[in-house]
Amino acid sequence: MHPNNFGIEKTFGALSDSTRIAIIERLSRGEVSLSELSKPFAMSQTAVSKHVKILSDAGLVAVKKRGRTRFCELLPEPMQQAENWLMIYQKFWSERFNNLSTFLQQENSQ
Amino acid sequence: MHPNNFGIEKTFGALSDSTRIAIIERLSRGEVSLSELSKPFAMSQTAVSKHVKILSDAGLVAVKKRGRTRFCELLPEPMQQAENWLMIYQKFWSERFNNLSTFLQQENSQ
């Protein structure tokens, strides 16, 4: 098992912070400007902006300028790849569980 | 949408390093001792041991002592929860895509 996991840890790194998880959840309800996005957080807008940059460097978020405001939008692909990577292990575990129960059934039938 | 995502960033943090990704992949092929696990890595066993501790602190790996050797084993639950969290966004995006195509169809039919 060596899946297409190049750089998957970059995606996980982007998701390894509670502020960024909250940003993702906010953006999943639709596009928002940076200042609007910053409001709920108990930190400076500069700090939120840095988190957004980490997310956009990892390809999870796109930022587009309209007038003087920057709008942030979720990009699905990296998180889909991360989900696929996790799904492979999911499959592995359920197979192992099936093997185990098959084994136990054989044991019991003897 | 506020799913059961308490501490999900801890799981993502554990997965945010390429050494730990490689450890997970190795452990998915079965239980291994720490020294066996360390061999392929170009770093000290102490360093690998620290990575294993990070994984076990996050609940992704169990370490059990037999004699003088420690065996490491994957624990599926946190990664399953992480996958579920990602799946929610997967669902959201496909719905959004459906809404978009519905919208475009309505536009075209006028």
Add this chain to the structure above:
DNA sequence: TCTATAGTCAACTAAATGGTTTACTAAAAT
């Protein structure tokens, strides 16, 4: 035109991270 708003940039700080080495304990093997 003046002022308020949206945002960046640079410099700084404290704490966390990923690694090292050396010294140690515990179990196995000879």
Add this chain to the structure above:
DNA sequence: ATTTTAGTAAACCATTTAGTTGACTATAGA
């Protein structure tokens, strides 16, 4: 009994991370 093997623990180091503040640019609105 001695030596090897498996692993931990502590001290140390360099880099990254998560945040701050203050000065700046650019757009929008009065």
